[in-house]
Amino acid sequence: xxxxxxxxxxxxxxxxxxxxxxxxxxxxxxxxxxxxxxxxxxxxxxxxxxxxxxxxxxxxxxxxxxxxxxxxxxxxxxxxxxxxxxxxxxxxxxxxxxxxxxxxxxxxxxxxxxxxxxxxxxxxxxxxxxxxxxxxxxxxxxxxxxxxxxxxxxxxxxxxxxxxxxxxxxxxxxxxxxxxxxxxxxxxxxxxxxxxxxxxxxxxxxxxxxxxxxxxxxxxxxxxxxxxxxxxxxxxxxxxxxxxxxxxxxxxxxxxxxxxxxxxxxxxxxxxxxxxxxxxxxxxxxxxxxxxxxxxxxxxxxxxxxxxxxxxxxxxxxxxxxxxx
Numbered sequence: 350x351x352x353x354x355x356x357x358x359x360x361x362x363x364x365x366x367x368x369x370x371x372x373x374x375x376x377x378x379x380x381x382x383x384x385x386x387x388x389x390x391x392x393x394x395x396x397x398x399x400x401x402x403x404x405x406x407x408x409x410x411x412x413x414x415x416x417x418x419x420x421x422x423x424x425x426x427x428x429x430x431x432x433x434x435x436x437x438x439x440x441x442x443x444x445x446x447x448x449x450x451x452x453x454x455x456x457x458x459x460x461x462x463x464x465x466x467x468x469x470x471x472x473x474x475x476x477x478x479x480x481x482x483x484x485x486x487x488x489x490x491x492x493x494x495x496x497x498x499x500x501x502x503x504x505x506x507x508x509x510x511x512x513x514x515x516x517x518x519x520x521x522x523x524x525x526x527x528x529x530x531x532x533x534x535x536x537x538x539x540x541x542x543x544x545x546x547x548x549x550x551x552x553x554x555x556x557x558x559x560x561x562x563x564x565x566x567x568x569x570x571x572x573x574x575x576x577x578x579x580x581x582x583x584x585x586x587x588x589x590x591x592x593x594x595x596x597x598x599x600x601x602x603x604x605x606x607x608x609x610x611x612x613x614x615x616x617x618x619x620x621x622x623x624x625x626x627x628x629x630x631x632x633x634x635x636x637x638x639x640x641x642x643x644x645x646x647x648x649x650x651x652x653x654x655x656x657x658x659x660x661x662x663x664x665x666x667x668x669x670x671x672x673x674x
Contacts, residue, residue: 360641383439398621398661400427404634412487417450419472424449424587428659429456429622432519434525434584437462441516444577446500446570451493453519455484458491465493465507467500490607501566515577518584520605522567564603571611571664586611586662587621592642595651601660613664625658632656664666 408426409417416421429452437443439461448466449475457464460483468474477495484493498506550552586608588601605615625632633645633655646653651674 354593396619398431400621401623402625414483416476420450424452424462429453433457436583437517443517444515444636445520447520449473451480454493455480458489458493461490468494501569511577513579516572521587541566564607568607568611571608575612575666575670582666584664587659589659608664612670614667617663620658622658623663631657663667
């Protein structure tokens with residue numbers, strides 16, 4: 350914890366000033382600007398992130414410890430990596446207040462950034478620690494720490510010295526108490542396992558709240574993030590809607606409203622693909638349960654479609670944060 354807690358940042362002395370902040374940079378940008386009569390690279394701004402050219406298991410293979418697969422709602426590493434490269438520079442500090450198995454932290458330290466994560470569930474924070482150790486064994490140069498605790502109380506969990514030091518927040522809210530998880534053959538058909546954030550005995554996890562409660566809790570988290578962010582710092586939240594009893598639960602819209610109430614300014618709404626792009630076509634990679642739900646809905650006459658993306662909601666911290674509450 351000490352290494353990250355003592356992280357300091359001098360904006361005036363950072364190479365490149367603040368020209369990179371808030372610019373979504375594609376890796377294959379075209380030459381557009383000129384300096385002294387010579388063309389220099391000016392990245393294209395793209396709102397679609399091609400983050401699933403490889404499957405999630407392939408992205409994690411060898412880069413994450415084997416236990417990582419047990420988390421029921423893992424962020425694609427390519428999504429976290431894209432956000433890190435698009436909105437920060439080496440040496441910047443990145444925060445994930447709901448870090449799970451530490452995907453944001455691992456991708457940050459592999460990119461030469463420093464990172465700090467908060468995780469409520471000890472099971473996942475232990476795996477996050479193992480993933481950080483594994484990343485360092487593979488040559489990651491950034492520093493990272495995981496703090497166990499309730500992210501709705503960020504300011505009491507993290508050192509006051511971190512206020513105004515964070516360049517980027519990357520996170521994702523939970524999708525209800527149970528999610529897709531993994532499947533295996535069972536006596537009565539297919540069995541689901543590793544499909545919950547905990548064993549159900551601790552209801553402190555935001556996943557056990559209804560949409561209103563989840564949005565309220567996430568608002569508290571985002572306000573804590575705003576205090577830790579440097580002025581102009583960026584928040585990237587991935588979210589997708591889900592269905593409860595057949596009805597659509599619009600989580601992305603709830604996240605945008607929570608961010609605004611927390612004093613953040615919405616700046617972009619992008620798409621992170623969960624499908625590959627092959628020959629100009631999307632190749633969906635649905636879970637067993639997604640396919641099952643779509644087939645049942647279509648049989649019942651509802652033209653449901655497979656989800657092939659996550660919403661990426663991007664906010665900026667203004668120079669002054671309103672009083673919270």
